Structure formats: C-alpha cells, structure tokens
Amino acid sequence: MAKVYPGWNFVSNHLSDEDGRIILIWKHPLKVQFVNQSSQSITCILQLPNSVPFYYTAVYASSLTADRSDLWTELLCLHDSLDLQNYCWIVGGDFNQILTPSEHSSPTVNAQDLQMYQFQDCLLQTGLFDLRYNGPCHTWKNSQPDMPIAKKLDRLLTNCNTILAYPHATAIFLPPDISDHTPCLLDLAFQLPKAGTQPFKFQNYLTKHPEFTKVIHDAWSRAGSNCWTLTQLCWKLKLIKIDLKLLNRDNFSKIQESVKETYNLLQTAQLAIAHFQSVLGPLSYRPPHIATQPS
Structure with a gap:
C-alpha cells in the first residue's frame, strides 16, 4: 500500500x-x-x-x-x-x-x-x-x-x-x-497534527465541457510560450488551476458542494429515523401496510 x-x-x-x-x-x-x-x-x-x-x-x-x-x-x-x-x-x-x-x-x-x-x-x-x-x-x-x-x-x-x-x-x-x-x-477530542499539504484535486467532469480545451490552451499561452524549467511549468499550472476553478464555478455551480450538501441532508435524515426507531421500539419498525389498517 x-x-x-x-x-x-x-x-x-x-x-x-x-x-x-x-x-x-x-x-x-x-x-x-x-x-x-x-x-x-x-x-x-x-x-x-x-x-x-x-x-x-x-x-x-x-x-x-x-x-x-x-x-x-x-x-x-x-x-x-x-x-x-x-x-x-x-x-x-x-x-x-x-x-x-x-x-x-x-x-x-x-x-x-x-x-x-x-x-x-x-x-x-x-x-x-x-x-x-x-x-x-x-x-x-x-x-x-x-x-x-x-x-x-x-x-x-x-x-x-x-x-x-x-x-x-x-x-x-x-x-x-x-x-x-x-x-x-x-x-478523542484533542487537536490533531497536520498530516501534510492538501493534495491537488482535479474534477474529471470538467473535461466534458466544450470550452475545456480552449481554457487550458489560453491559460498555457498566457504564461508564456517557453517552458524549459520547473519554475515555468509550475507557473503555467497555477494559471490553469485558477482558470479551471472559474470554469467550474461559472458552469457547474460548484456541483461538488451541492452533492456534499445533499449527502449531509441524507445523513441527517438517516440519523433522525434511527433515533426515532430506537426510542419507540418495535412499533416504529412495522411497515406501513401493517401499521395502517383499513377502517
């Protein structure tokens, strides 16, 4: 590993x-x-x-x-x-x-x-x-x-x-x-030490945007035509990163944040249901077709 x-x-x-x-x-x-x-x-x-x-x-x-x-x-x-x-x-x-x-x-x-x-x-x-x-x-x-x-x-x-x-x-x-x-x-309720720098994260769905290739090309060109050293490469990559963030914000409305928010709502609902079932006991586990009888 x-x-x-x-x-x-x-x-x-x-x-x-x-x-x-x-x-x-x-x-x-x-x-x-x-x-x-x-x-x-x-x-x-x-x-x-x-x-x-x-x-x-x-x-x-x-x-x-x-x-x-x-x-x-x-x-x-x-x-x-x-x-x-x-x-x-x-x-x-x-x-x-x-x-x-x-x-x-x-x-x-x-x-x-x-x-x-x-x-x-x-x-x-x-x-x-x-x-x-x-x-x-x-x-x-x-x-x-x-x-x-x-x-x-x-x-x-x-x-x-x-x-x-x-x-x-x-x-x-x-x-x-x-x-x-x-x-x-x-x-354990104590301050955890830092485990290192935050890794670079690339959102794969950006490649499906029709302007993706143009954004990469424009950012690369804006940083200069030559790229012979690591310093020049890092500068080009930083500009690309900035433009990709803008592409993500303007066209995908921060979709990863929306997914995370929806997932948090799902977790909250699951915890509420589990707590409700734990408090009420076996009656709360009965399916609707058993719990509700026709008059």
Whole structure:
C-alpha cells in the first residue's frame, strides 16, 4: 500500500483467518505497533504526536456462540498478559452480541440469557465499559420490512485509564448509508497534527465541457510560450488551476458542494429515523401496510 499511497499503511488478520475479516488502515503521523491477532480481533498500540499512547483492539465477533465465547476468553487473556489495567485500552467493532434485553427491538426479548451474562462477565473482569456515545442505540438492522429487527451489536468499549487520559472522548455512531451497520467514529477530542499539504484535486467532469480545451490552451499561452524549467511549468499550472476553478464555478455551480450538501441532508435524515426507531421500539419498525389498517 505504501508504494501506491505514500504515507499509508495497513495490517490485517489474514494469518489467523483466510478471509482477513479485519483490516486496519492508517496514515502518518499515526504510529501503529502490532501486538496480537486472532480470527476475531487485532490488537495494536496507537500513538499520535503529543498524546498518550493506547492499546486498541479491533473486533469482528463470530456469529456462532461458541466462537464468541473464545473471543471473551481472548480479551481476558489480553487484559492479564499485557497488564492492561494499567494502560489505556479501547476495544471497538462488531461484537455480534447484545449486552442487555433493551438493546434488542423485539418485545419478546425481555430477559437476560446465558450469552448476555457471558458478555457482561467478560466486561466486568476486564474493566471495560461503553464509551459515552452520540447517535442511535440500535446499530444494526436486518433490513427485512416484513419482520424488522434492530440490535446494538457495534460498540466502543474503554477503561478508566482512557477516560483519565482523554476525558472528553466520545463515540459517534454515523448514518448507515447502504450498510446494515452504523459506522462508528472515535473522537478523542484533542487537536490533531497536520498530516501534510492538501493534495491537488482535479474534477474529471470538467473535461466534458466544450470550452475545456480552449481554457487550458489560453491559460498555457498566457504564461508564456517557453517552458524549459520547473519554475515555468509550475507557473503555467497555477494559471490553469485558477482558470479551471472559474470554469467550474461559472458552469457547474460548484456541483461538488451541492452533492456534499445533499449527502449531509441524507445523513441527517438517516440519523433522525434511527433515533426515532430506537426510542419507540418495535412499533416504529412495522411497515406501513401493517401499521395502517383499513377502517
């Protein structure tokens, strides 16, 4: 990856799972030290400049109960072997398991079962708890209008040391877009260092404008007929960039800003719907042809 995208790196759990269920991708100046991997998790030490390093365990739990029990045991082993009660530790991902009956949309799920007790016991022994969060309670839905189900399967867990180091840290559950899961953003609430200069962005749709070639030719000629040095080339490219921005503004009405604004409206609507469903429970998941009966 570093050869194609300089400054970017990744690590996966392909050595533990042939499908590589978990992939971590990061960019300078974040430093990542690999610690451990399994078929259901990857653990690393994350370090940003001028910040407290912390252990991060990315989780993608199995849908099988027996395999999830192995994950709980694995988290306990990590806690004990790495002495994590004395370090900042964040565990996040898809746990494929609810913690309490209230995290299930169905009213028939009204009592704790063995799987919930096992998950709770794991968190108790490791000292992990939910990081405060914004967004919907239910983070997964089955996308079946006739038999809708929603659960809280995705979460960010942390320990007391992390709260002391990052007292304003927050988990933000974002709109799901086309996924059946809501993505989660970890905000450590401190000033991030600059990762470099802003890259040049060329809008491909400009090439379809009938005046595109003329704009390029005029800008190139206006900077002088000769181009023998890098300085001359840079000057020509700067003039072209200015004229392309004008072409974009005058003819496409800043279409990328319009797309971004529309996308933000979509995200706001998705979050509002998810919050509405989380508050009202299973009735809000009923499709219109069931919820509304003819008189």
